[in-house]
Amino acid sequence: MSPTSGIHLSIDNATCYVGETIAGTVTLDxxxxxxxxxxxxxxxxxxxxxxxYLDNFIPQQLPTLRRFQLVKVSRPIWNEGERPDLDSxxxxxxxxxxxxxxxxxxxxxxxxxxxxxxxxYVNVTYTIEVVGLRPGLLxxxxxxxxxxxxxxxxDQAELNTLELLRRGYQGPWRQGGISKHVRKLWFLGAxxxxxxxxxxxxxxxxxxxxxxxxxxxxxxSLTKPYKSGRESWPSRxxxxxxxHLALNQIVNVHVQSSKVGWNAKQAGGAFEKLKLGDVHxxxxxxxxxxYEDGNGRWERKTVLRSTFRLERPPYTHINIPFQxxxxxxxxxxxxxxxxxxxxxxxxxxxxxxxxxxxxxxG
Numbered sequence: 001m002s003p004t005s006g007i008h009l010s011i012d013n014a015t016c017y018v019g020e021t022i023a024g025t026v027t028l029d030x031x032x033x034x035x036x037x038x039x040x041x042x043x044x045x046x047x048x049x050x051x052x053y054l055d056n057f058i059p060q061q062l063p064t065l066r067r068f069q070l071v072k073v074s075r076p077i078w079n080e081g082e083r084p085d086l087d088s089x090x091x092x093x094x095x096x097x098x099x100x101x102x103x104x105x106x107x108x109x110x111x112x113x114x115x116x117x118x119x120x121y122v123n124v125t126y127t128i129e130v131v132g133l134r135p136g137l138l139x140x141x142x143x144x145x146x147x148x149x150x151x152x153x154x155d156q157a158e159l160n161t162l163e164l165l166r167r168g169y170q171g172p173w174r175q176g177g178i179s180k181h182v183r184k185l186w187f188l189g190a191x192x193x194x195x196x197x198x199x200x201x202x203x204x205x206x207x208x209x210x211x212x213x214x215x216x217x218x219x220x221s222l223t224k225p226y227k228s229g230r231e232s233w234p235s236r237x238x239x240x241x242x243x244h245l246a247l248n249q250i251v252n253v254h255v256q257s258s259k260v261g262w263n264a265k266q267a268g269g270a271f272e273k274l275k276l277g278d279v280h281x282x283x284x285x286x287x288x289x290x291y292e293d294g295n296g297r298w299e300r301k302t303v304l305r306s307t308f309r310l311e312r313p314p315y316t317h318i319n320i321p322f323q324x325x326x327x328x329x330x331x332x333x334x335x336x337x338x339x340x341x342x343x344x345x346x347x348x349x350x351x352x353x354x355x356x357x358x359x360x361x362g
Contacts, residue, residue: 006032007041007144009130015149018109021102022148026077026130028095033078038132038142040079045101046127047071049108049320051253051327053120053266066255066262068320068327070107071126075099101128108318109152111331113251119268120251122329124318126150151207152313161203169212174202178349184342193220194341198351205314205353210277210307215243217339221298226288235342236302240279242340243304246271248350250332257325271336277307308335314353 006029016022026043033041047070052063077097103126111124125147132142176198181191195218205211219236237243250269257263282303290296310333318329334350341347 006030006036006038007130007132007142009043009128009144009146011128011146011148014146015151016103017151018103018107018153019105021100022128023098023100024128026097026099028078028097030078030093030095033132034080036132036142037134037136037139038080039135040133041077042131042133043075043077043099044129044131045071045073046129047107048123048125048127049318049327049329050123050125051121051255051329053253053264053268064264066264066327068322070124070320071104073101077130103150105153107150108320109313109316110148110150111312111316111318111329113331114249114270114272120253120266121268122251122253122331124150152316154206158204158206161206162209164203165201165206165209165211169201169203172202173199173214175199176351178347180347182341182345182347184345192222194218194347195220196337196339196347196349198335198337198349200351205310207310207313210309212305212307215304215337217243217302217304219300219341220289223291223295223297225295226290236283236300237281237304237340238283238302240281240304243281244338245274245276245308246336246338247274247310248334248336250334252330254328255325256328257322259324262325274335275309275311277309279304279306281305310353 008027011024049068051066113121129145179195197216199214252267255264284301286300315332320327339347
């Protein structure tokens with residue numbers, strides 16, 4: 001309990017799903033409230049969509065911010081003089097008031113885009129705030145605020161997917177990759193073959209679940225006479241640090257409004273860390289691929305196995321109507337992979353995680 005405001009807020013389920021009910025309790029110490037000259041207490045539920053973007057045609061400007069109210073619900077908890085049974089024992093009275101709020105079935109999930117993306121970012125934030133009113137000049141109201149995370153609804157297909165992952169996923173697998181002939185030093189040397197292959201479960205990726213993957217890196221040398229010894233170019237990854245994985249968050253925003261200066265269409269992207277499980281790296285024995293003329297080439301393969309975990313849906317789409325127009329927001333995530341080939345060369349690729357799109361309209 002705060003000694004200055006006498007207000008305490010507890011939430012039973014600070015993380016919930018769209019369509020569920022959030023429950024909590026407001027506890028008031030009436031003696032502390034009177035000492036702090038608080039005359040009334042109310043609980044407020046708020047949902048805000050905030051869009052920030054830069055205008056490409058105006059250099060060195062601050063981001064433009066647009067705020068849209070998704071939810072606004074208020075409920076009085078206590079007013080001085082309205083509870084004679086409590087007011088007569090205010091020196092020792094503790095008031096506990098439970099509250100509930102049902103998240104709309106059409107509510108967009110919480111979104112926290114990467115603020116490193118200065119061109120365009122989006123936040124959907126839900127908060128529960130208890131406010132103690134302190135009338136009078138230069139008296140600040142007492143506020144206790146908690147943020148609530150609203151996750152997308154879980155359907156039966158996703159529950160089945162979670163069960164498959166829990167048991168140990170065995171397939172089928174979705175394949176993706178890139179192959180390229182690369183030089184040792186950009187413009188110098190012969191082009192030699194490098195291939196990166198990624199295998200992930202052929203499912204819709206759930207949130208907060210360990211998703212297995214296998215990453216294979218295959219290198220093939222130029223055709224030449226047989227020669228054993230130290231590995232020649234192109235070399236394959238030798239350490240875990242030779243393979244980097246990250247998320248690339250891409251945000252697209254389209255605001256249409258009759259208000260002057262509000263129309264905007266902007267896109268941006270930013271990289272963020274990807275949570276990985278234990279990493280197992282295997283450098284398989286190199287294989288000589290012989291040809292009839294006596295020449296051949298070395299084929300080498302490195303396989304990396306691990307899991308990754310998503311903290312937010314791979315794809316979210318929101319279309320919010322407001323008084324003067326609409327705001328359309330799209331947030332999607334790609335898996336970004338960077339593999340070291342040799343000393344200075346890197347091979348890069350991106351794999352979309354958007355296999356089944358989620359859409360939420362407010």
